[in-house]
Amino acid sequence: MIHQVRGYSLAIGALLSVLALPFPTLYPIAGILLWGFAISSFRLLAHRSLIQSMALIGVGLASLGFSLLEGASAPLYQLINSNTQLLAMLAAVSFLSLIATPSKRSKKRVLPVGKKGLISTLASGHFFSAIINVSALLIIAEKLNESRKIDTRAASMLTINFAMCALWSPFFAAMAYTLSLVPNMQMLAVMSVGAPMGLISLAMLYRLHRAPESKLTGYPLKGRNLVLPALLAVTVIIAHEVWPTIAITQIIAICAPLLVIIVLLSEGRTNQLHSHITNRLPNMHNEITLFLAAGVFAIGLGALFKVMPPWLPFTHYGPLEACLTLGCCLVAARLGVHVIMIMAVTAPLLLTLEPNPNLLAMTFLAAWGLGSAINPVSGTLLVMQGNYHIKGSQIARANTLPIAALYAINCVALFIYSALN
Numbered sequence: 001m002i003h004q005v006r007g008y009s010l011a012i013g014a015l016l017s018v019l020a021l022p023f024p025t026l027y028p029i030a031g032i033l034l035w036g037f038a039i040s041s042f043r044l045l046a047h048r049s050l051i052q053s054m055a056l057i058g059v060g061l062a063s064l065g066f067s068l069l070e071g072a073s074a075p076l077y078q079l080i081n082s083n084t085q086l087l088a089m090l091a092a093v094s095f096l097s098l099i100a101t102p103s104k105r106s107k108k109r110v111l112p113v114g115k116k117g118l119i120s121t122l123a124s125g126h127f128f129s130a131i132i133n134v135s136a137l138l139i140i141a142e143k144l145n146e147s148r149k150i151d152t153r154a155a156s157m158l159t160i161n162f163a164m165c166a167l168w169s170p171f172f173a174a175m176a177y178t179l180s181l182v183p184n185m186q187m188l189a190v191m192s193v194g195a196p197m198g199l200i201s202l203a204m205l206y207r208l209h210r211a212p213e214s215k216l217t218g219y220p221l222k223g224r225n226l227v228l229p230a231l232l233a234v235t236v237i238i239a240h241e242v243w244p245t246i247a248i249t250q251i252i253a254i255c256a257p258l259l260v261i262i263v264l265l266s267e268g269r270t271n272q273l274h275s276h277i278t279n280r281l282p283n284m285h286n287e288i289t290l291f292l293a294a295g296v297f298a299i300g301l302g303a304l305f306k307v308m309p310p311w312l313p314f315t316h317y318g319p320l321e322a323c324l325t326l327g328c329c330l331v332a333a334r335l336g337v338h339v340i341m342i343m344a345v346t347a348p349l350l351l352t353l354e355p356n357p358n359l360l361a362m363t364f365l366a367a368w369g370l371g372s373a374i375n376p377v378s379g380t381l382l383v384m385q386g387n388y389h390i391k392g393s394q395i396a397r398a399n400t401l402p403i404a405a406l407y408a409i410n411c412v413a414l415f416i417y418s419a420l421n
Contacts, residue, residue, distance in 0.1 A: 010288065014034075035292065041282075066307075082296055083177075089252050120218045160201065167198060173291075178343075178365055190362055200409055236255055260273075310349050316355075338378070342367060374399050
């Protein structure tokens, strides 16, 4: 019963956050429901998530307290609505798995072998994951595991392929969180650099794994399951161009559930909505709590820096500074620091330099994507560890060299973008 209540509190909180667009008075109610979900989930949090959440909240409140002593105003409204729009989008996007998951018939298709199988696995893994996130990673790994063993090399290939979606997918938590930190970023401009990086990663992974995959089966690429979500992506981009004043997170939070409801009504599967709310949504406690905690941290640090400007090793933010920042973020990620915490710490500092918002956003998205592939305790690697008994540290080591190469390529992309703009 409590599990169901938690699920509906998240769903209703997300819904009210969307309805608050025309009725702003609903924002505090949405925030209270989302905080209620997080507080009721504390006992369920993974140990590391609990420690990181408490650290973020503690430092955020301490910073806020100092700024209040220095005469700053109390941002109570901001605290209640910490990352509310972001969380509404995350909850909304989770419903896409109801219409994008492969059908039983498609799962029985003959598996491609060799080069064709590798291309199919990489393409379906990358673009399928860009829409339904980690669910796609598990679906593909499960299918491959039926006919072959998921070893460290295969886990490395799948996790890097998945992680690189963060650089461009509008449906990833990375994009939503970056939008909350850098609201002035232009999503299409950022995607114009991130998407080519995704294609480069596909080519690199094909070259690295072509020989060992020559006689192994791959995952069958089937476009039908991607048509509706891809249509959603186009709809979101067009809607953002038509109504630029509406945040992209709100557009996605509106469009995703509407599309899912229309499809489920046409197929007579509306009962799956209740099942999703009561089973899938309550299990989002780790990411929901971390994002709320990161919001408190960012608000507290932002208030502190207004009364006590921070010291930084540089006075402006160009491509060189972006590359150095990204490198530091990746080192922290390799040491096991959660990417949300990394971004929460660096964003308030770098925003004091009034950087190009697109360049800063690209830095954060790359930090999320590349960092999650080499962080031994990231959600991506822990999922593989839990299902296929491969230590996250093993996968992180296997991913380090390919990610270092992608880091260098990404730095070149940042310099090219800056030169063209």
